[in-house]
Amino acid sequence: MAESRLSAYRWWILALLFFATTINYLDRIVFSVLIPVIREEMHISNQQYGFLTGAFQMAYTIGFLFAGKLIDRFGTRAGYAVAIVWWSLAAGCHALARSVFQLGFWRAMLGFGESGNFPAAIKAVAEWFPKKDRAFATGIFNAGSNVASMVGPPVFVALNAAYGWRASFLITAVSGLLWVAVWLVMHRNPPLQEEDRKAPQVGWFESLRYRQTWGFALGKFLTDPVWWFYLFWLPPYLYDARGFDLKQIGWALPVVYLMADFGSVGGGWISGYLIRRGWSNLNARRAAMALCAAGMPVAACAVFAPGPVLTIALVSIATAAHQGWSANLYTITSDVFPSQAVASVTGIGGCAGGLGGFLFSSILPGFIVAYFGYVPMFVLMGVLHLAALFLMHYFIWWPARDSAR
Secondary structure: OOHHHHHHHHHHHHHHHHHHHHHHHHHHHHHHHHHHHHHHHHOOOHHHHHHHHHHHHHHHHHHHHHHHHHHHHHOHHHHHHHHHHHHHHHHHHHHHOOOHHHHHHHHHHHHHHHOOHHHHHHHHHHHHOOHHHHHHHHHHHHHHHHHHHHHHHHHHHHHHHHHOHHHHHHHHHHHHHHHHHHHHHHOOOOOOOHHHHHOOOOOHHHHOOOHHHHHHHHHHHHHHHHHHHHHHHHHHHHHHOOOOOHHHHHHHHHHHHHHHHHHHHHHHHHHHHHHHOOOOHHHHHHHHHHHHHHHHHHHHHHHHOOOHHHHHHHHHHHHHHHHHHHHHHHHHHHHHOOHHHHHHHHHHHHHHHHHHHHHHHHHHHHHHHHHHOOHHHHHHHHHHHHHHHHHHHHHHHHHHHHHHO
16 A cells, blocks of 8 residues: 555544544443433332443443453454444344343443443554554544533434434444444555564463553553543532532533543644654653643642632543543553554553542542542542552653663
């Protein structure tokens, strides 16, 4: 494939990754958007709702370990297709559920399938993009998650009003299957990057012996919960502690997710810019991540802000900084490991991030908010990225420094 055609083609691949991530999050959030209607029809209690959300999150966490290994084994073309067919069928089967148990089963199947998105997408970026562009490309496709969070709720509300809640699940399922058809037609064998020709073979178990794998996993364990905290707890915080009404929520949440999009793309652009200025890949990632981490304590001051506008502005800094951090964190795997191991390491880190999310955004907040309010949680969310950066320095950048000597 000629260089000019290759350069153009990789952006088509990136567009497909963006739409896949958007569909992934649409399939995920439709349940939370329409839960008032589903709860009324199926008589779901608060305890049962906790079971349903936990079924998705635990299956999603466990699925990462299998998804990364399988995608490295069978490649992104087949692996990505299987993952999206799996989660699309699971999403569509929500429409067939007639009991809480059935709904919980399909939530778990959805979570297990959706765990394949990020290992496959990160691996595809590593295969198609040079290192200087990978964080930027990751930021672009990862922005699909925020686009889904902005456009999904009004679309699902309209679909429910016109056709009922079950139709929403069927439509998102069909969208995923259509994406698979386009993917299989468009995808070609990616070019082999020069560094991958010389790289040793690294298997799933062997990757666990590398300090960099544990550094990436620790980074995900400590910082993924921040995103989940703002995703799960921001609406009740605005309602209960700030006294927001539906009208205020209506403008606040789109602003928060729009700024997260800017952070996702901007964080990836910063490290790419530094690489073009002569910085090493890992040092450029570290600088961009340090900038994002430094913004998190500032953003945590939202809990002390005197008015709604400043509150949302500071929360927007948090979501933008986290997404900029994530764009670079994900890309570190392809900086350190050959592309044939990227999905496996991403899956290991994704599993760690899921465990951290379950602990810090599900178990801990329920206790702390009930007894101490929101202030301790916001303060904790403000320091986790800095703690992760410190630990990752020991596990990732110190070994890189020593090997360069």
